[in-house]
Amino acid sequence: MDTLSNLALGFSVAVTPFTLFLAVVGCFLGTIIGALPGLGPANGVAILIPLAFTMGFDATEALALLTSVYYGAMYGGRISSILLNIPGDEPAVMTTLDGYPMARQGRAGDALVLSGVASFAGSFLATIGLAVMAPLLARVAYLFGPAEYFALYLLAFCTLGGLAGKNQAKSAIAALIGLSIAMIGIDPNNGTTARYTFGNLHLNDGINFLVAIVGLFAVAEVFFFIESHGKDSAVGVKLDKVTLPIREILNCKWVMLRASILGFFAGVLPGAGASLGSFMAYMSEKAIARDGDTFGTGNPKGVAAPEAGNNAAAGGALVPMLTLGVPGSGTTAVLLALLMTLNITPGPLLFADRPDVVWGLIATLFIANIVLLVMNVPMVRIFVYILSVPAYVLLPGVTMVSFVGVYSLSGSYFDLLMMVVFGIGGYILRKLEVPLVPVILGVLLGNQMENSLRKAMTLSDGDWTYLFSSPIAIVLWIAAIGGFVAPMFLRGLLRRPPLPGDGVADQD
Amino acid sequence: MIRSDRVFGLAIVLVALAMIAGALQFQEPFFASGPVGPKVFPILIAGLMVLCGGLMMARPDPEPDWPHAMSLLRIAVAVVVMVGYAYALKPFGFLLPTAIASGVIAVLIRPDALRATLTGAGLSVGLFLIFKYALGLTLVPWRWPF
Structure with missing residues (x-):
């Protein structure tokens, strides 16, 4: 019953006219961000953080806005998957498999409504799961000392690297690049040693992770669009009529339930995230459905399963982020950056010290879900209209919002130059198929990872075996090594089925 | 190789x-x-x-498809414009650098001078109004350093 009284507290914090307004704005922006190809959820949340920060929102308000954007982007990704065969964001790739064939059969409206309801089921159940499971995990997290945290950070890098990339060496390099960037600046442990600053005073405080995130995601994306002449843009989409396919929604109710549960647990695994959730949900439904052979030709179950799965995973990914401070996906990494910008340290203490923030956030998620259901089912036509904004307007707009956001943080041209440098770096890394999310995670967690190592060594007086001395630490080390190595052998099983038609998929 | x-x-x-x-x-x-x-x-x-x-x-992977010389040149132009924007934002204020930078990026994505000019002007004024009145950021609209 603790959970219910906590939730009541959460709603009392979250339900003010202004936060409700922010939630509605966030849901609207999020759906657009998710729907537009090339502007993924991590990207969208990243460019909005500096703005939310300069507008002087308090923690509850900033979180209401940006978690609504996060959930909204997960809903929005399906729209361009279904209508254009171009996934709006990476987790929506699986939705193209049956969504686009349904649209070609003239059932685009049905597919959009069904996937909207599936998204709602997935994220609603996952939010309940978050409310139940997060306090339990927070209690376990109390047992974590520096040695365990060090192993946990390692686990996050290993599972993220193992699952996200095709080439393990490249994923590892990505994480190491991020960790190296985090080391730049005055050593936070002794406050005197300047590391890799090259005598430049601008670098003494280190590199602001928001600058790195916006550069790596948003600015690099602009370069990709310039290279491709904006071919992936979505001009000329049409949607005829939207009705409520009640029979199909009822037919899919067990599909949605199973996919949500599977997706939630895929999301909880550190490093796995929403893409794995939608993938697992789709493949398992295909395996157990009696009409499994029609998956890929426009089966409604093939639309409901991945959407419920990816939205549930989005909720699940918040569990490790809030309780342990270890994000489960690129977008939750960006949300972690938001918390750190607001001076909130995620972890078990957050549940004890700032219940208003945690439960206010969870309450906001429930509210955002209902707002999103209303926006994405009866009002889906508006978003289809917005999808036809041409790339030559959208991308300059994104660039300018990024620049003004970062500029308003510090008012320094140096941060803007760093952002361009990160943009070039992000472009080159993506070309070489080096994943960017481990870089972000490294920049975010680098200092804490080093701190926990040094604290552990201080506690043990320099004895390195202390890192493996507790059962929790040993389990984490084994999981980390397994998570990094296992995908090498499972690669054949985890291969994605080919996309239908001749659409160009945004695979990163 | x-x-x-x-x-x-x-x-x-x-x-x-x-x-x-x-x-x-x-x-x-x-x-x-x-x-x-x-x-x-x-x-x-x-x-x-x-x-x-x-x-x-x-153990190198297969070669990625690097952009052709022309695309590379366009990206280089974008980088120069962005760096210029970083230096120009303070001395010239928001409107002029934003119009030029977004116009150039628009023309790099779609080579159409008229549309790019309209995009640059529209984004510059539109974003200024949004930032100033909807978000309440303090931005200097224009300034002349000479």
């Missing part, structure tokens, strides 16, 4: 070696801050980078 992955791997190895060399030069304070000082973690990370960079050189 030279592959991009080999070049990148080599660059990583060289940067990592420079990091180790740099870490050995770090000035530690007189009072010790624990058995593990500021040098150990950087050296650990750089050591792993040497290993992974070497692996990339030994």
Whole structure:
């Protein structure tokens, strides 16, 4: 019953006219961000953080806005998957498999409504799961000392690297690049040693992770669009009529339930995230459905399963982020950056010290879900209209919002130059198929990872075996090594089925 | 045959070696801050980078499709415009640099001078109104440094 009284507290914090307004704005922006190809959820949340920060929102308000954007982007990704065969964001790739064939059969409206309801089921159940499971995990997290945290950070890098990339060496390099960037600046442990600053005073405080995130995601994306002449843009989409396919929604109710549960647990695994959730949900439904052979030709179950799965995973990914401070996906990494910008340290203490923030956030998620259901089912036509904004307007707009956001943080041209440098770096890394999310995670967690190592060594007086001395630490080390190595052998099983038609998929 | 992955791997190895060399030069304070000082973690990370960079050189992936010379030139123009924007935002105010920068990026994505001019002007004024009145940011609309 603790959970219910906590939730009541959460709603009392979250339900003010202004936060409700922010939630509605966030849901609207999020759906657009998710729907537009090339502007993924991590990207969208990243460019909005500096703005939310300069507008002087308090923690509850900033979180209401940006978690609504996060959930909204997960809903929005399906729209361009279904209508254009171009996934709006990476987790929506699986939705193209049956969504686009349904649209070609003239059932685009049905597919959009069904996937909207599936998204709602997935994220609603996952939010309940978050409310139940997060306090339990927070209690376990109390047992974590520096040695365990060090192993946990390692686990996050290993599972993220193992699952996200095709080439393990490249994923590892990505994480190491991020960790190296985090080391730049005055050593936070002794406050005197300047590391890799090259005598430049601008670098003494280190590199602001928001600058790195916006550069790596948003600015690099602009370069990709310039290279491709904006071919992936979505001009000329049409949607005829939207009705409520009640029979199909009822037919899919067990599909949605199973996919949500599977997706939630895929999301909880550190490093796995929403893409794995939608993938697992789709493949398992295909395996157990009696009409499994029609998956890929426009089966409604093939639309409901991945959407419920990816939205549930989005909720699940918040569990490790809030309780342990270890994000489960690129977008939750960006949300972690938001918390750190607001001076909130995620972890078990957050549940004890700032219940208003945690439960206010969870309450906001429930509210955002209902707002999103209303926006994405009866009002889906508006978003289809917005999808036809041409790339030559959208991308300059994104660039300018990024620049003004970062500029308003510090008012320094140096941060803007760093952002361009990160943009070039992000472009080159993506070309070489080096994943960017481990870089972000490294920049975010680098200092804490080093701190926990040094604290552990201080506690043990320099004895390195202390890192493996507790059962929790040993389990984490084994999981980390397994998570990094296992995908090498499972690669054949985890291969994605080919996309239908001749659409160009945004695979990163 | 030279592959991009080999070049990148080599660059990583060289940067990592420079990091180790740099870490050995770090000035530690007189009072010790624990058995593990500021040098150990950087050296650990750089050591792993040497290993992974070497692996990339030994087993490179197929070559990515790099942009043609013209696309590369367009990206270079975008970089120059962005750097110029970073320096121009303070002395010239918001409107003029934003109109020029977004117009140039628009023309790089779609080579159509009329649309790009309209995009630049529209985004500059539109974003200014949004930032100023909807978000309440303090932006200087224009300024002339000379």
